Amino acid sequence: MGSDPLGDGASAPDADAPIAVELDGVGKQYDGTVAVEGVDMRVREGEFFTLVGPSGCGKTTTLRLIAGFEAPTEGSIRFGGADVAGVPPEDRNVGVVFQNYALFPHMTVGENIGYGLRFADPPGGVSREERVRELLELVDLPGTADRDPESLSGGQRQRVAMARALAPGPDLLLLDEPMSALDARLRERLRVQVRAIQAELGITTVYVTHDQEEALAISDRVAVMRGGTPEQVAPPRTVYRRPASQFVAEFVGDNNVFEGVVVEGNDGRDDAVDGTGSSARTVPVDVGDGTLRVEIGGEAIETDVPRPGDRLTFCVRPQHLRVGRTENGVRADVESAEFLGETTRVHLSWEGEELVVRTEDPLEGTVAVGFDPADAHVVDESSNRG
Amino acid sequence: MAATVAVLVAVFYYPVGTVLVESVVVDGVVTLGVFVELLRDPFYFGELARLFAGENPLAVARALASPDRRLGIVGFTAYQAGLSTVASVALGVPAAYLLARFEFPGRRTIRSLTIVPFVLPSIMVAVGYVATFGRNGTLNAVLTGLGLPTVELMFTLEAIVIAHAFYNAPLVARVTTAAWESVDASAVETARSLGAGPVRAFVDVVAPQVYPAVLMGAALTFVFTFGTFPIVLALGGFELATVEVFIYRLVGDLNYAEAAALAVVELVISLSVLAAYLRYEAAQTVTSRGIRPLPRRSLFPPAPTVRELLPRLGLAVYVVVAALVFLAPIASMLLASVTGGDGGLTLDHYRFLLERQRTGAAFQVRPWPAVRNSLVFAAASALVALPMGVIVAVATTRQYRGRTLVAAVAMAPFAVSGILVGLGLLRGLVFGVEVAGWRIAVAGSAAVVAAHAVAGYPFVVRTVAPGLESLDRSLVESARSLGASRARVLRDVELPLVWPGVVAGAAFAVAISMGEFTATVVLAAGADAYTMPVAIERFIGRRLGPATAMGVVLLVVTGLSFVVIERLGGEYRGL
Numbered sequence: 001m002g003s004d005p006l007g008d009g010a011s012a013p014d015a016d017a018p019i020a021v022e023l024d025g026v027g028k029q030y031d032g033t034v035a036v037e038g039v040d041m042r043v044r045e046g047e048f049f050t051l052v053g054p055s056g057c058g059k060t061t062t063l064r065l066i067a068g069f070e071a072p073t074e075g076s077i078r079f080g081g082a083d084v085a086g087v088p089p090e091d092r093n094v095g096v097v098f099q100n101y102a103l104f105p106h107m108t109v110g111e112n113i114g115y116g117l118r119f120a121d122p123p124g125g126v127s128r129e130e131r132v133r134e135l136l137e138l139v140d141l142p143g144t145a146d147r148d149p150e151s152l153s154g155g156q157r158q159r160v161a162m163a164r165a166l167a168p169g170p171d172l173l174l175l176d177e178p179m180s181a182l183d184a185r186l187r188e189r190l191r192v193q194v195r196a197i198q199a200e201l202g203i204t205t206v207y208v209t210h211d212q213e214e215a216l217a218i219s220d221r222v223a224v225m226r227g228g229t230p231e232q233v234a235p236p237r238t239v240y241r242r243p244a245s246q247f248v249a250e251f252v253g254d255n256n257v258f259e260g261v262v263v264e265g266n267d268g269r270d271d272a273v274d275g276t277g278s279s280a281r282t283v284p285v286d287v288g289d290g291t292l293r294v295e296i297g298g299e300a301i302e303t304d305v306p307r308p309g310d311r312l313t314f315c316v317r318p319q320h321l322r323v324g325r326t327e328n329g330v331r332a333d334v335e336s337a338e339f340l341g342e343t344t345r346v347h348l349s350w351e352g353e354e355l356v357v358r359t360e361d362p363l364e365g366t367v368a369v370g371f372d373p374a375d376a377h378v379v380d381e382s383s384n385r386g
Numbered sequence: 387m388a389a390t391v392a393v394l395v396a397v398f399y400y401p402v403g404t405v406l407v408e409s410v411v412v413d414g415v416v417t418l419g420v421f422v423e424l425l426r427d428p429f430y431f432g433e434l435a436r437l438f439a440g441e442n443p444l445a446v447a448r449a450l451a452s453p454d455r456r457l458g459i460v461g462f463t464a465y466q467a468g469l470s471t472v473a474s475v476a477l478g479v480p481a482a483y484l485l486a487r488f489e490f491p492g493r494r495t496i497r498s499l500t501i502v503p504f505v506l507p508s509i510m511v512a513v514g515y516v517a518t519f520g521r522n523g524t525l526n527a528v529l530t531g532l533g534l535p536t537v538e539l540m541f542t543l544e545a546i547v548i549a550h551a552f553y554n555a556p557l558v559a560r561v562t563t564a565a566w567e568s569v570d571a572s573a574v575e576t577a578r579s580l581g582a583g584p585v586r587a588f589v590d591v592v593a594p595q596v597y598p599a600v601l602m603g604a605a606l607t608f609v610f611t612f613g614t615f616p617i618v619l620a621l622g623g624f625e626l627a628t629v630e631v632f633i634y635r636l637v638g639d640l641n642y643a644e645a646a647a648l649a650v651v652e653l654v655i656s657l658s659v660l661a662a663y664l665r666y667e668a669a670q671t672v673t674s675r676g677i678r679p680l681p682r683r684s685l686f687p688p689a690p691t692v693r694e695l696l697p698r699l700g701l702a703v704y705v706v707v708a709a710l711v712f713l714a715p716i717a718s719m720l721l722a723s724v725t726g727g728d729g730g731l732t733l734d735h736y737r738f739l740l741e742r743q744r745t746g747a748a749f750q751v752r753p754w755p756a757v758r759n760s761l762v763f764a765a766a767s768a769l770v771a772l773p774m775g776v777i778v779a780v781a782t783t784r785q786y787r788g789r790t791l792v793a794a795v796a797m798a799p800f801a802v803s804g805i806l807v808g809l810g811l812l813r814g815l816v817f818g819v820e821v822a823g824w825r826i827a828v829a830g831s832a833a834v835v836a837a838h839a840v841a842g843y844p845f846v847v848r849t850v851a852p853g854l855e856s857l858d859r860s861l862v863e864s865a866r867s868l869g870a871s872r873a874r875v876l877r878d879v880e881l882p883l884v885w886p887g888v889v890a891g892a893a894f895a896v897a898i899s900m901g902e903f904t905a906t907v908v909l910a911a912g913a914d915a916y917t918m919p920v921a922i923e924r925f926i927g928r929r930l931g932p933a934t935a936m937g938v939v940l941l942v943v944t945g946l947s948f949v950v951i952e953r954l955g956g957e958y959r960g961l
Contacts, residue, residue, distance in 0.1 A: 069863050089866040096867040102860035106882045115878070119869030161864075168869060 017044040020204040027074035028061055035061040036228040048198055050207040052215035053225035059208045060176055067174050068092050095165030099177040101157045103149040109160050110145030116168035123169030135163035155186050173205040191218050212252045224248045246379045249315045256321055256355045260287035262310045282373045285312050289351050293328050295373040306381055313380035318356045320375035329370020334363045390777045397836035398799050401810025409646035420647040432458030463612055463628040470550035470611040471604050477551050478558025480704045486566035490685035500556040505894060507901030509919040510937045512620035514715025515549045517722035517934055524718040541622060549617045552711055554610060558603030565599030571680045605663035609656045613803035615904045633805045637908060649806045723934035735935035756921035757943060764899040767838035771895040775846020783854040799840045804904030807837050812909055831915040837905035842898040846891035853884030893951045900944045
């Protein structure tokens, strides 16, 4: 993931920044069931790195392995190059925030935040009380040190949990679905705040969420996990625009997936219509109900040009599937529509598959939908060449 | 952890082990001869002994079906345990229905009081029943007052069964109430909306979730009453001896090998029942989380209909019966302690205790040493039982491979009878053991403390473990990631949060120690290590009055200890 062809990792730390956390072939089994397997990832210093995926994909287990709450059954985890196998959680210098905040109910807000300072001197040479005050300031809850956690709202507890995790000045901040217990609007506000605090402190952060939108919004890089293994590790824009697999394509945002066989009629010539002058070319794909042209771009051209007879899976985002476009398209039946305010999401049925488009006006009957070959993205191809 | 294991081995597994060894080693030769003799002896196994001796099973079955069958001591023990179980379930389940499904003033109090009989000193309860059922007991006094003929219940099976129900019905009620309360109302509502009537919904949804609890209560009741000792000793005498009482007698006759073999037979039967139950339970486990319990109905509806009135009438009858069973022995004991031979009020029995304290001979049991010993043993055994119980609770609530084994090993003392533990400690430690050429003998009082700690710590586990279990794992993990070691987390986070459970555990440990009779009477024989319950038993042999007075002393001291623990616990919590 060293290169960034889309140039969209602007906010990410320097690609040359040292590696803060490194997972090397990490696996974890519980009584024979595999929770995570073959996890390789490198988190750079100061990076906001997010593990995202459906429930059971191993993202929380991966976080717990990094925190030291569980020990990997395979592979190794290194902090700043040093293997942390056998290092207990209390000696890893990490801050952890849980989904349910896990505030100690028998302690005040101030005592909660100060708890980690019983085992480490406050960074910056300040007193314990001063450090607690600083952190309450940082999370925008000044003057609440003497309150009971129970007297706080969910969002406030979440920020106290964050302050508590940050108080001893950890090298690494681990957040396990810290916002999933909050309502949608508060979540959106809070994630901006979390990101701002992270950027201010420049602390390396590993964030776990099942919410792909949250992952895209908050992260420098995202690891999309499935079945215990990351399927793609890349900046949010890359994950969205160039998903590495059909699973990623469908998990991150709405997508329309087409499958077909490459047919003759492609002279291998450059006939892209995107006008960017890049060396893209298109291939015709028989999807059963006609032939659609798909642009083959990027690295694929050099190494793996699809040939007639190859099976190809590609996807087109709903916003790129234009209603009424007959060229390079199919005809589909309107099934249902959801009015979302700024747009309407219409579900179509085509060849037994579901397609999704965005429109402003309600649709009915049978409609033509088509796309620019440059907006199609190939997620899978299998050769028939033996 | 290692210390806990060491204590368990030293004061439980090693002594019990020596008993097992003693039962199979005769004159230095390993043999099952003692067992074979035991199994073939009709004195122990009645008609079943003929089966073990190789007779035709059909003939044995016919003999068992005949009215003049002989059960033998083991058979009788199982028979009375079975009857006691039936009585306890019959008395306990209506209580659960009342507590789980109705709302009335004092419901919470009664619910928490259901634990009390379980920790009441059994010898004191036995004295209470003697005062109730005895020839001059309160029951006969009431009957005479009503112009009815008197009844002779002493040394009958009925008295024993009622006394056992006193102990175990609240246990059945407790576990059943808990199960009933965890039935999700929406499950019942779903069944109703799908077309099931109220009865059908009860049969299909409520009953399947409640009856495993009833079964658990019954299994525990059977095990406890199978190993019963003080109640039978006081109410049954040697005519109605159970296995435990007979072991005690064999120990008194210094017939250790036969006592040990009989104790092993008893243990095997008890553990089989428990194991069968646990197997069943493992297959039944239902997890209920975030449930909405069934709503409670008011016990006293403003305008009752006939349909509402009927179950309430039934409950009213039940309440009268229950009040008699549970309150009569305590009330009778209090009454008997201030009633003279002529039926008038008197403080003679208490005066007798003071007199005995002043002038009692060295061989006689005096009240003050009994009180002092009880207090010292209670404090010492609680100090051992508390840390042990907390550590076992921590070890059994954590998820790891082999947890079930750890739980079973740690909780085994719960199922092993006091006589067996007492006998083991007596033979294994008090009489001395040779280690690397050194003869190590433990004082009788230390052995008593050990026996009490072993009897008490499972209760600490029971009161502390649920709190730890429900404690959010991420609280512990947060503390660890903030730099606290495992032990530090226990001190800073877990213990403060489960502190009420720890205090309750301490109260249990003290109550168990104060009331423990079985192991103590074995260990205190001849020694000066007698406690209040032992003193009661010595007195009861002669006259009831002083025994009831001593019983009241025991009740008061135990009650005061509870108050003190409560105070201390409350203060410490504020730290």
